[in-house]
Amino acid sequence: xxxxxxxxxxxxxxxxxxxxxxxxxxxxxxxxxxxxxxxxxxxxxxxxxxxxxxxxxxxxxxxxxxxxxxxxxxxxxxxxxxxxxxxxxxxxxxxxxxxxxxxxxxxxxxxxxxxxxxxxxxxxxxxxxxxxxxxxxxxxxxxxxxxxxxxxxxxxxxxxxxxxxxxxxxxxxxxxxxxxxxxxxxxxxxxxxxxxxxxxxxxxxxxxxxxxxxxxxxxxxxxxxxxxxxxxxxxxxxxxxxxxxxxxxxxxxxxxxxxxxxxxxxxxxxxxxxxxxxxxxxxxxxxxxxxxxxxxxxxxxxxxxxxxxxxxxxxxxxxxxxxxxxxxxxxxxxxxxxxxxxxxxxxxxxxxxxxxxxxxxxxxxxxxxxxxxxxxxxxxxxxxxxxxxxxxxxxxxxxxxxxxxxxxxxxxxxxxxxxxxxxxxxxxxxxxxxxxxxxxxxxxxxxxxxxxxxxxxxxxxxxxxxxxxxxxxxxxxxxxxxxxxxxxxxxxxxxxxxxxxxxxxxxxxxxxxxxxxxxxxxxxxxxxxxxxxxxxxxxxxxxxxxxxxxxxxxxxxxxxxxxxxxxxxxx
Ligand code: AMP
Numbered sequence: 001x002x003x004x005x006x007x008x009x010x011x012x013x014x015x016x017x018x019x020x021x022x023x024x025x026x027x028x029x030x031x032x033x034x035x036x037x038x039x040x041x042x043x044x045x046x047x048x049x050x051x052x053x054x055x056x057x058x059x060x061x062x063x064x065x066x067x068x069x070x071x072x073x074x075x076x077x078x079x080x081x082x083x084x085x086x087x088x089x090x091x092x093x094x095x096x097x098x099x100x101x102x103x104x105x106x107x108x109x110x111x112x113x114x115x116x117x118x119x120x121x122x123x124x125x126x127x128x129x130x131x132x133x134x135x136x137x138x139x140x141x142x143x144x145x146x147x148x149x150x151x152x153x154x155x156x157x158x159x160x161x162x163x164x165x166x167x168x169x170x171x172x173x174x175x176x177x178x179x180x181x182x183x184x185x186x187x188x189x190x191x192x193x194x195x196x197x198x199x200x201x202x203x204x205x206x207x208x209x210x211x212x213x214x215x216x217x218x219x220x221x222x223x224x225x226x227x228x229x230x231x232x233x234x235x236x237x238x239x240x241x242x243x244x245x246x247x248x249x250x251x252x253x254x255x256x257x258x259x260x261x262x263x264x265x266x267x268x269x270x271x272x273x274x275x276x277x278x279x280x281x282x283x284x285x286x287x288x289x290x291x292x293x294x295x296x297x298x299x300x301x302x303x304x305x306x307x308x309x310x311x312x313x314x315x316x317x318x319x320x321x322x323x324x325x326x327x328x329x330x331x332x333x334x335x336x337x338x339x340x341x342x343x344x345x346x347x348x349x350x351x352x353x354x355x356x357x358x359x360x361x362x363x364x365x366x367x368x369x370x371x372x373x374x375x376x377x378x379x380x381x382x383x384x385x386x387x388x389x390x391x392x393x394x395x396x397x398x399x400x401x402x403x404x405x406x407x408x409x410x411x412x413x414x415x416x417x418x419x420x421x422x423x424x425x426x427x428x429x430x431x432x433x434x435x436x437x438x439x440x441x442x443x444x445x446x447x448x449x450x451x452x453x454x455x456x457x458x459x460x461x462x463x464x465x466x467x468x469x470x471x472x473x474x475x476x477x478x479x480x481x482x483x484x485x486x487x488x489x490x491x492x493x494x495x496x497x498x499x500x501x502x503x504x505x506x507x508x509x510x511x512x513x514x515x516x517x518x519x520x521x522x523x524x525x526x527x528x529x530x531x532x533x534x535x536x537x538x539x540x541x542x543x544x545x546x547x548x549x550x551x552x553x554x555x556x557x558x559x560x561x562x563x564x565x566x567x568x569x570x571x
Pocket of ligand 1: 250255
């Protein structure tokens with residue numbers, strides 16, 4: 001397919017914020033996509049591989065500037081000054097290409113496949129002359145691009161497509177394009193997406209317009225799968241009301257989710273955001289080999305940090321570095337040991353266990369592992385119908401430095417990636433939200449060189465809306481009282497900067513953080529209409545929690561209403 005056709009669709013999608021319109025534009029387009037062009041499914045999300053694949057396009061603004069300069073014959077300085085004015089390198093490229101195109105006569109036709117082919121070579125390049133080679137692959141595309149094509153090429157390269165399309169938008173577009181918008185098939189389609197995590201694969205099965213074909217998409221060991229998510233329980237009675245009695249109650253560990261895949265000798269570890277963290281946890285690989293029986297499996301677990309001396313459990317932030325740090329791994333695993341708590345099994349010895357009732361899955365977990373406390377154990381669980389028993393178990397969990405408890409319906413299947421309500425969480429009332437950083441401000445004086453203030457946003461549909469700024473409670477030195485540090489945040493944000501104006505910057509929404517605050521107020525100062533009072537970033541969830549799981553505007557409002565009813569009760 002001509003890339004121009006896709007670029008026009010991007011443009012249409014970007015021109016509306018209405019979800020239904022986006023779905024209708026996309027479904028019309030998908031109707032025209034042929035099976036051999038199925039890589040377009042990746043391009044629609046600004047990618048060249050499925051979302052879990054680590055091979056990113058990853059082009060810095062600097063390289064993009066050079067490529068624009070080379071392909072349009074414009075000095076870099078001018079490209080930069082236009083960028084400062086427009087705040088979008090894509091728009092800069094579009095404008096400069098327009099002027100240039102008036103002078104050149106013929107241009108080549110760019111196809112989506114050519115774009116994918118060139119972009120796929122970028123992450124493969126290594127060693128001497130890499131930058132030059134990258135530049136020439138990009139300039140080759142840009143020189144044959146029309147203005148609108150160059151706009152979306154640049155945005156794809158720097159990872160900021162700005163068309164407001166999420167996986168769910170694509171799902172509804174597939175449902176409409178191939179299954180007549182039959183809502184009865186939505187669940188099957190969603191299940192297929194959750195098993196596959198690869199929209200190209202789903203598209204290739206959906207294009208035949210037979211919903212049964214989607215069943216051919218199977219769980220694959222070694223390919224990441226989304227973890228099942230929890231909803232909130234108000235209290236113990238609420239949990240019994242929703243899940244029935246008896247139910248399973250487990251510790252809610254304050255660590256990070258770890259999905260363990262094993263096939264023969266090959267073990268792979270994934271976080272909840274599908275990041276491959278195998279290399280970061282050599283000791284865990286050892287535990288799995290030694291303490292778990294089976295030729296192939298996918299297990300769900302939570303890794304929790306503890307203090308080697310006191311044997312006390314620590315909180316997530318204390319071990320969050322273990323997910324992100326790619327060097328000194330041996331030292332770090334000595335300093336910050338983790339215990340793996342296994343609580344579910346999705347696949348075992350060649351058979352999917354997704355449909356097996358939870359009670360049997362929990363029994364299987366306990367059959368196949370040999371427990372070694374402070375290394376690898378089955379999660380602490382009771383099965384009970386007694387309120388009192390739950391109460392004392394909950395207290396024990398808190399005393400053990402854990403967050404609270406999880407309630408699990410004993411008959412339910414495992415639903416990857418979904419908050420279906422057969423797993424509920426309960427923790428002490430706390431004012432916290434998972435938010436994303438969308439901007440900030442460079443510091444001055446002692447803090448120059450660091451980003452020293454951070455803009456926090458929640459989401460609403462495809463948009464990110466600011467809800468506060470935070471600059472206090474952040475550490476200046478590594479490991480200072482276990483705080484998040486300026487250094488860490490600045491390093492994570494630097495490659496994501498999309499706009500700079502004086503000291504203020506905007507960044508591509510990527511870094512998810514947990515924020516504690518005193519209360520929420522209505523506020524005209526922020527786009528969300530809300531402001532957090534005294535927010536504090538308590539942990540960086542980058543690599544752990546995906547962007548799709550940050551707080552929504554509805555959740556913010558719910559927290560506000562809850563806080564108000566608490567104040568009535570106690571105030
Ligand atoms: P939250 O992050 O507050 O939405 O809580 C859900 C998270 O709790 C899951 O994603 C897991 O990482 C974690 N968790 C801790 N203990 C358990 C457990 N026993 N069963 C399931 N999830 C758990």
